[in-house]
Amino acid sequence: MKGLILKDFINLGRSFKSVGVALVALAIIFIPMGNESFISGMIVLMFAMMVITTMSYDDTAKWDTYALTMPITRKEVVRSKYLLLLMLDLTGVVLALALAFVGSFLKGTGITVETLLGILIILMIAVIFGSALIPLIYKFGPEKARLMIVLCAAIPTAVLLIVAKLNVPFPAIGNEETVFGIIMIAMALISLVIFFASYFISVKIYQKKEF
Amino acid sequence: MNAIEIKNLNKSYHDFNLKNVSFNVPKGSIVGFIGENGAGKTTTLKAILNLINRDNGTIEILGMNNTSEDKKIKEDIGVVLDGCNFHDSLKTGDISKMMASIYKNWNLSVFQRYLKKFELPENKTVKEYSRGMKMKLQIAVALSHDPKVLILDEATSGLDPIVREEMLDVFMEFIQDEEHAILISSHITSDLDKIADYIVFIHQGEILLNEEKETLLEGMGILKCSEDDFRKLDKEEYIRYRKNQFGFEVLIKDKLALKRKYKEAIVDGVTIEEIMLFYVRGER
Numbered sequence: 001m002k003g004l005i006l007k008d009f010i011n012l013g014r015s016f017k018s019v020g021v022a023l024v025a026l027a028i029i030f031i032p033m034g035n036e037s038f039i040s041g042m043i044v045l046m047f048a049m050m051v052i053t054t055m056s057y058d059d060t061a062k063w064d065t066y067a068l069t070m071p072i073t074r075k076e077v078v079r080s081k082y083l084l085l086l087m088l089d090l091t092g093v094v095l096a097l098a099l100a101f102v103g104s105f106l107k108g109t110g111i112t113v114e115t116l117l118g119i120l121i122i123l124m125i126a127v128i129f130g131s132a133l134i135p136l137i138y139k140f141g142p143e144k145a146r147l148m149i150v151l152c153a154a155i156p157t158a159v160l161l162i163v164a165k166l167n168v169p170f171p172a173i174g175n176e177e178t179v180f181g182i183i184m185i186a187m188a189l190i191s192l193v194i195f196f197a198s199y200f201i202s203v204k205i206y207q208k209k210e211f
Numbered sequence: 212m213n214a215i216e217i218k219n220l221n222k223s224y225h226d227f228n229l230k231n232v233s234f235n236v237p238k239g240s241i242v243g244f245i246g247e248n249g250a251g252k253t254t255t256l257k258a259i260l261n262l263i264n265r266d267n268g269t270i271e272i273l274g275m276n277n278t279s280e281d282k283k284i285k286e287d288i289g290v291v292l293d294g295c296n297f298h299d300s301l302k303t304g305d306i307s308k309m310m311a312s313i314y315k316n317w318n319l320s321v322f323q324r325y326l327k328k329f330e331l332p333e334n335k336t337v338k339e340y341s342r343g344m345k346m347k348l349q350i351a352v353a354l355s356h357d358p359k360v361l362i363l364d365e366a367t368s369g370l371d372p373i374v375r376e377e378m379l380d381v382f383m384e385f386i387q388d389e390e391h392a393i394l395i396s397s398h399i400t401s402d403l404d405k406i407a408d409y410i411v412f413i414h415q416g417e418i419l420l421n422e423e424k425e426t427l428l429e430g431m432g433i434l435k436c437s438e439d440d441f442r443k444l445d446k447e448e449y450i451r452y453r454k455n456q457f458g459f460e461v462l463i464k465d466k467l468a469l470k471r472k473y474k475e476a477i478v479d480g481v482t483i484e485e486i487m488l489f490y491v492r493g494e495r
Contacts, residue, residue: 003312010305011298057298066296069260069362070313071285211262 004067004080005087008054015053019046027099040096040115041122047092048126051085052133052149056142065211074209078138078202082195085130093123120184124191129153131191131198138205213271214238214360214392220258220268229254229416232268236360236409239389241382243407243424244396245487251416252396253293256364259394260290273359286315289353293365295345299338303331306352314356325351329377342369350378354385361385363395367402375399379406400483404428410483412490419490424483431486432466432478435459440476451493462489 023043030039058064067077096119104111132152137145215236222229229251236242246252257263259270261281270277272284297306303326311317326333329347331340340348346369353361361382367375383406385391397403403410403424410427412420420427434449441452441459448469452461462485463469466478 003309006312007298007301007305007309010309011300014300061298062292062294062296063298065262066290066292068262069285069288069290069292071282071315072313073282208264210264211257 001072001076001080001083004072004077005084008080008084011054011057012050015050019050022046023095023099027103040100040119043096043099044089044092044119044122044126045129047088047095048085048130050088051081051130052137052142052145054084055081055134055137059142068211074206075203078199078206081134082199082202085127085134089123089126089130092126093119096122117184121187124187127191128194131195135198135202135205138202138209212238212274214273215259215394216269216271217255217259218269220255220270221266222254222258222263223266227251227254227416229258232413232416232418234411234418234421236392236394238392239386240408241386241393241395241406242409242411243400243403243483244394244411244413245398245400245403245483246396246413247487247491248398250413252413253364254416255413256362256394256396259362286356287358288360288362289356289358291346291349291353291361291363291366293368295337295340295342295349297337297345297348299336301337302335303333303348306348310352310356316357318355318357321357322351322355325354343371343374346370347374347378350381354381359391361391361393361395363393363397365397366395367397367399375402382406400487404483407483410486412487414491420486427483427486428481430465430467431481432463432469433481433485434461434463434466434469434476434478436461436476440473443473451489451495453489453493462486462493 023039023046026039026042064077068074097116100115100119101111104115129152133145133149136148136152139145140148213235217235218233220229220232227249232251232255234242244252244255254263258265258268259272259277261277273287275284277284301309303322307317307319307322310322311319325331329344329351331344331348331351337345337348346366350363350366353363363382367378370378379402382393382395386393395403395407407424410420410422410424411418431450435458437458438454441461444461448464450462450464452459454460462481463478466480469476470478
């Protein structure tokens with residue numbers, strides 16, 4: 001399984017470079033505007049998306065068929081993708097933190113609790129996003145899943161927009177610290193549950209798959 | 212003792228069925244698995260490798276059940292599939308690192324020896340490799356974890372005659388160990404004329420022929436004759452016949468027996484390709 005993850009990182013080598021360039025560009029534009037939480041979010045999501053990139057690389061090379069002729073179980077193939085998702089999400093978080101830190105240092109404001117919480121929320125969103133996509137890709141293949149990726153992003157956005165239009169009051173941040181803490185814990189739990197549920201669903205799908 | 216034993220393998224798709232496929236790959240031998248495109252070669256190989264769910268039938272590899280001991284079996288087999296399965300951006304060093312953590316017995320020095328022997332550059336990515344180089348790379352990988360059985364699906368198809376010959380030599384060398392065995396599917400039957408010990412011929416999902424190659428080539432023959440002569444033949448004496456503008460061509464089961472019976476008959480030797488053509492395109 002280590003070999004599978006190693007292969008994904010080598011394949012992502014080029015993507016890392018282009019993401020790096022994009023990040024530097026974004027940092028130059030947005031940090032002076034005081035918008036480092038936006039770019040922190042971008043970083044984490046960009047890294048989360050890379051799992052999907054590796055899956056379409058595998059698809060192009062017809063890699064999975066070959067991998068399963070080796071002493072690797074189907075479960076291990078699936079597990080390697082979920083581990084990769086976590087590793088990439090965490091890498092994104094570390095980079096986002098570093099950037100937020102540099103940004104706040106340059107402005108001399110010091111890092112704010114809001115920024116840290118923002119990164120945490122983005123991490124949860126990234127985990128949920130990846131967990132929603134991996135089983136879809138296993139079921140429908142990366143080509144068809146592309147459309148679903150768009151839907152995955154569009155549906156929550158649409159819901160949020162509608163909610164905003166209807167003037168439903170959002171839980172106010174900072175007023176009630178305990179309520180906010182509860183929401184954060186609940187979100188963390190939800191993303192964990194979704195992550196594991198998604199893993200088991202993917203294993204089920206993958207075990208039935210024919211190559 | 213058999214390296215691979217397949218018994219009554221069935222698999223149905225909506226437009227194609229594998230019907231009761233049974234054959235063995237004895238240790239110390241090379242079995243050539245032939246048939247047209249779409250005859251069921253790759254499906255059978257995929258069933259052996261557990262890449263598809265079969266409807267029924269059993270497959271044993273090195274005495275182990277291929278579904279329950281999948282992982283253990285796969286340490287001991289080397290596989291080359293049709294086409295290259297390595298990602299474009301990999302180099303041989305990356306592949307070796309990866310394989311070292313996948314196979315218990317991965318042997319870097321053996322791998323490097325094959326790379327040198329096959330003239331595969333270590334500083335190029337797979338993307339820059341030619342089709343033949345990609346095939347050779349797959350063969351090198353398949354041989355570098357001390358496998359006991361090789362399963363090769365069209366492993367020589369993309370290669371020019373010189374490289375093909377080189378690969379056939381490598382396979383012959385592998386088989387010198389009596390514990391080793393090779394199952395090779397190919398539609399380049401001349402390769403199998405050279406190296407195979409047994410021929411298994413699949414047609415429309417059914418095994419039509421499963422014989423020792425020498426028995427086949429020594430026994431069978433092609434009789435060229437007129438229609439009148441053909442009518443004299445017993446149904447038992449021939450397998451298939453083909454009609455052309457000059458007369459009849461008949462695939463004979465036992466050319467020596469036929470020559471004894473009809474002294475003046477002209478019976479030629481036969482190649483695996485001709486046998487295949489008669490079976491598929493000839494009439495009974």
